[in-house]
Amino acid sequence: MTGVQTCALPISDDTIRAFGLGAEVVHNEPWLVIPLRDIHKRVVNLRFRSVPPAKKTFRVCMGRELPLYGTDTLSGEKHDTIVLVEGELDVVAMYQYGFTTNVVSTTAGAGCFKDEWYDALEPYQSFVLAYDDDKAGKEGAAALDRKSTRLNSSHLGISYAVFCLKK
Numbered sequence: 001m002t003g004v005q006t007c008a009l010p011i012s013d014d015t016i017r018a019f020g021l022g023a024e025v026v027h028n029e030p031w032l033v034i035p036l037r038d039i040h041k042r043v044v045n046l047r048f049r050s051v052p053p054a055k056k057t058f059r060v061c062m063g064r065e066l067p068l069y070g071t072d073t074l075s076g077e078k079h080d081t082i083v084l085v086e087g088e089l090d091v092v093a094m095y096q097y098g099f100t101t102n103v104v105s106t107t108a109g110a111g112c113f114k115d116e117w118y119d120a121l122e123p124y125q126s127f128v129l130a131y132d133d134d135k136a137g138k139e140g141a142a143a144l145d146r147k148s149t150r151l152n153s154s155h156l157g158i159s160y161a162v163f164c165l166k167k
Helices: 011-018 088-096 115-123 135-150
Strands: 022-024 029-037 042-048 058-060 083-084 103-105 127-132
Touching: 011 088, 042 088, 058 088, 083 088, 088 103, 127 135
Parallel strands: 083 103, 083 127
Antiparallel strands: 022 029, 029 042, 042 058
């Protein structure tokens, strides 16, 4: 698979392998296939993303688990900082910028953070919210920041990682 762009940076072959990314053509339209893994590295669902220039669209396998994306890369070290980004391709972009562990994202959009996702994050003590610098990202990060009292954290507050996540 080649030609996929994120942050104006092509996704490298190493990154494609690390995340198990794939491609699918449906009705002559290409889709990026993103395996969604649980904390035990098992693929529990697939997320399909349309490829530009098509309008941004997402699909998943209905009736299957939607895990917090990237939990399979959590270090388990409670003193490590966890970076929460807005989407799966933001996790991929951060990986390419050298953040290969402890970066997670929702699989349900910027405005949704499921209660069960807190379980994977509760052991950690600090977090950076690095959502996109747009209306949905700012609102999603602010909502998560308000809800983050459930986390046992010395929360670092909202920090927008627009250096590589800006569209």
